[in-house]
Amino acid sequence: xxDKRFKIAHREAIIGVILVLxxxxxxxxxxxxxxxQDPATYAYILGFPAWFFYSCIAGTIFMILLIVAxxxxxxxxxxxxxxxxxxxxx
Amino acid sequence: xxxxxxxxLALFLVIIFxxxxxANAQVRQSDSFLSDYFLGGxxxxxxxxxxxxxxxxxxxxxxxxxxxxxYQTGLGWVLLAMAQLPAGYFVLMILGKKFAIIARKYxxxxxxxxxxxxxQSNAIVLLSAIAIFVFxxxxxxAQWVGGARxxxxxxxLSYRGALLIFAVAVLVYxxxxxxxxxxxxxxxxxxxxxxxxxxxxxxxxxxxxxVSAIMAELVAENPNLVSPYGADASLSPLYVSSFWIxxxxxxIGLPQIAVRAMSYKDSKGMHRAIIIxxxxxxxxxxxxxxxxxxxxxxxxxxxxxxxxxxxxxxxILPPVLAGIVLAAPMAAIMSTVNALLILVSSTVVKDVxxxxxxxxxxxxxxxxxxFIVTTAVGIAVVLFALxxxxxxxxxxxxxxxxxxxxxxxxxxxxxxWKGANKYGAIASMVVGLVSYVYIYHFHNNVFGMNSxxxxxxVSLLVFVLVSLGTRHLASPQNDFNKKxxx
Numbered sequence: 001x002x003d004k005r006f007k008i009a010h011r012e013a014i015i016g017v018i019l020v021l022x023x024x025x026x027x028x029x030x031x032x033x034x035x036x037q038d039p040a041t042y043a044y045i046l047g048f049p050a051w052f053f054y055s056c057i058a059g060t061i062f063m064i065l066l067i068v069a070x071x072x073x074x075x076x077x078x079x080x081x082x083x084x085x086x087x088x089x090x
Numbered sequence: 091x092x093x094x095x096x097x098x099l100a101l102f103l104v105i106i107f108x109x110x111x112x113a114n115a116q117v118r119q120s121d122s123f124l125s126d127y128f129l130g131g132x133x134x135x136x137x138x139x140x141x142x143x144x145x146x147x148x149x150x151x152x153x154x155x156x157x158x159x160x161y162q163t164g165l166g167w168v169l170l171a172m173a174q175l176p177a178g179y180f181v182l183m184i185l186g187k188k189f190a191i192i193a194r195k196y197x198x199x200x201x202x203x204x205x206x207x208x209x210q211s212n213a214i215v216l217l218s219a220i221a222i223f224v225f226x227x228x229x230x231x232a233q234w235v236g237g238a239r240x241x242x243x244x245x246x247l248s249y250r251g252a253l254l255i256f257a258v259a260v261l262v263y264x265x266x267x268x269x270x271x272x273x274x275x276x277x278x279x280x281x282x283x284x285x286x287x288x289x290x291x292x293x294x295x296x297x298x299x300x301v302s303a304i305m306a307e308l309v310a311e312n313p314n315l316v317s318p319y320g321a322d323a324s325l326s327p328l329y330v331s332s333f334w335i336x337x338x339x340x341x342i343g344l345p346q347i348a349v350r351a352m353s354y355k356d357s358k359g360m361h362r363a364i365i366i367x368x369x370x371x372x373x374x375x376x377x378x379x380x381x382x383x384x385x386x387x388x389x390x391x392x393x394x395x396x397x398x399x400x401x402x403x404x405x406i407l408p409p410v411l412a413g414i415v416l417a418a419p420m421a422a423i424m425s426t427v428n429a430l431l432i433l434v435s436s437t438v439v440k441d442v443x444x445x446x447x448x449x450x451x452x453x454x455x456x457x458x459x460x461f462i463v464t465t466a467v468g469i470a471v472v473l474f475a476l477x478x479x480x481x482x483x484x485x486x487x488x489x490x491x492x493x494x495x496x497x498x499x500x501x502x503x504x505x506x507w508k509g510a511n512k513y514g515a516i517a518s519m520v521v522g523l524v525s526y527v528y529i530y531h532f533h534n535n536v537f538g539m540n541s542x543x544x545x546x547x548v549s550l551l552v553f554v555l556v557s558l559g560t561r562h563l564a565s566p567q568n569d570f571n572k573k574x575x576x
Contacts, residue, residue, distance in 0.1 A: 047301025
């Protein structure tokens, strides 16, 4: 039987993969969705080109907030020590 | 050179020395020398873990090479640099609690201990040790050169003199203090890196008359500087995206990072480290590269990329602040070098000497060996750095890619796929390494992607196919519930 802590770890690893996919989608989508026109026609937000603002600034802040939320609600505290082995296989 | 610049830098070095001596006192009292010297006794909390990960990862290329390239390329290079954000959370989430739990079960002190416990293969141990030694030695030399160049340009000393100062500064505290000194100084160094980045970014924006004014100036010079495609429109989306493997998710395969994922105290610390680390890496990578781009509008015409960051700092900041900001790249370089040094030393002592040469070595002997090996490796790096190789950033990336090709799947599949066996692991390592070196040398950036992309994909394929094909050969797999002998 598998250590039940591994089940938690597997779930959290999958969350990690999902987060990185979301991160990549935001980063790529805004950068090349808004940035693929003539640079002379760019819209600007707070002085930055819109593609850069959304992809690198807002996107990064969003990821940090998302990670804080995931840590709070999606991740479980477990003991890392070996003493816990007795509860495996239940 | 202003003394006001040098004094904060010197002060910084003095504090780091003290931390080294303090850690040495701790290590001397300990009764489990190996684990304390090479892993800090698995005692790191969240802040320390985040800082040592960030500081180990952020290197000369983040503070010196990277901003230089951004200066030439424009906002497209900041976009590329942001592919590093996952290094802050992805590594700890993927390796996660499972890696920490199993490392404790195996009593693993190095990444190789984990691989040995998982695959039960001496060939893997030897191959891994060679890969770590070769690539991290190259990487360390590049960082060392970067550190010496920085001191050279700040103090006006000769390159040799600067190298000597840097070598003494780093070697002393790493040799005497081990991993604990490395992690503690990393906390200070990581903090200095973040503060330095913020100060310089704010100063550059003020000097340039605000973001809008800077952007207008860049557009006037070359509109492509504010596009995601780079100054000469050569950065294709595929090329930039492929960096997500090299400097983002592939970071899991870097032994100096992975070993930190087995060194923390509890899961609460790991959760905190993910948040702090992501904020830290985001701030530094975004800030330093943006500084490089803005610098082009503030001080045009800097020819040598590596001089962009120091020149900007010295020109626009008052001397004392400049000293504090210039401590940031020093900190980045030192904190990378110290991690590599202790890792290479642990590889030689724990993975090679204790595995193959003298498994029966007594505690006192291990202690002596550890100090001697760390010193010898450190001095060897200094000798190599005397004839410095060019192109800092690329040398550093070469080591990154090689290690990732070799280790990424061995670690990840070893952790999560029961079917992974030693034949698959060895085949994947060899194919990953050979194809990376081949592609890097003969077809750099093949198919418009970074050289690491194909080796990483091919080594995954080879790993899975060989593991499946040799199912019947493999001994019953270790299911992590029993304790192997290491």
